[in-house]
Amino acid sequence: KSESIRAVVVTGNKKIFSAGADIGLISSSEWNYLKELVEVGQRAFHKMESMPKIFIVVIEGHCMGGAMEFALACERRFMAIGEAKIGLPEVKLGLMPAWGTTYRLPGLIGKSKAMDLMVKGALLNAEEAKAIGLVDEIYPQEEVMAKAMEYARSIAIGATFAIGRIKSCINQSFDLTFKESMELECNSQGEVFKTQDCREGTQAFLEKRSPKFVGK
Known part of the structure; x- marks a missing residue:
């Protein structure tokens, strides 16, 4: 809510941005716990979208499952070219994305591509993700953060x-x-x-x- 914050840049680890939820914990939990986890994530991401700030995410490492769902709630996605993969592998665990992705992703890349990505659980590299519109900008690892900050500054002075x-x-x-x-x-x-x-x-x-x- 602070007026001094004019744009938000979110970063993660250079090897693994985030691998998403704790699968071991989910496997040993009852539905009531998982339901609460789903609802908390949905509310958090909706709150991000309801804020007037522009969220920019910088993906330098693997970004899967819930981490990718977080990235979808941001306005701009920058990804490093390299070994990092991005995707929604939940279906391979007998689960599905449930933090708003069935709503957001079709609007971003179209119904057919969104369906394919979710039902296959495929993991994409930066070039593949850019080709279908999953990420907005791709740069070499050593440049991606600077490019994202440059974009953020252009928003912040606006x-x-x-x-x-x-x-x-x-x-x-x-x-x-x-x-x-x-x-x-x-x-x-x-x-x-x-x-x-x-x-x-x-x-x-x-x-x-x-x-x-x-x-x-």
């Missing part, structure tokens, strides 16, 4: 109040009719129009200078 409203409108649009989406867009533009950033941006344009946005 009109982050307007950026937050753009994120909100896009995320809500999947559950709205066209008419409702247009109404939300209009109301959001009204909020953005009243901001200090709007005054600064339009004035800077007229004065032929770079704007200095403050996020409000």
Whole structure:
């Protein structure tokens, strides 16, 4: 909620970003525990999407299962070219992705590709993931973090109040009719129009200078 945080970059271990949930614990647990785990993850990722901040994830190591589901809840995915693999192998354990992926992934890469990825449980390298739109940017290991930070800085110096409203409108649009989406867009533009950033941006344009946005 802090206004001083204007973009969020999430990183992991260079060998294993995250392997997801503890399979041993799941195997020895009752459904009530697993149900709580599923619901907590769903709420956490939904909260990320509901926040006005842009989340950027940097994947330098293996990113599987719940870790990939986390990455899908971010707005931008950067991945290192190399040995790292990304995927949803839950089906190979007799399970399925359940932290919102059956909702998010088809919207990202299309129904057919999403179905194929989940029912096969395939693991993809960076080039393969980029080819189907699973990740947005791929770079050599030594460059990927710097490129992600460069992108984050470009967001952070921007009109982050307007950026937050753009994120909100896009995320809500999947559950709205066209008419409702247009109404939300209009109301959001009204909020953005009243901001200090709007005054600064339009004035800077007229004065032929770079704007200095403050996020409000």
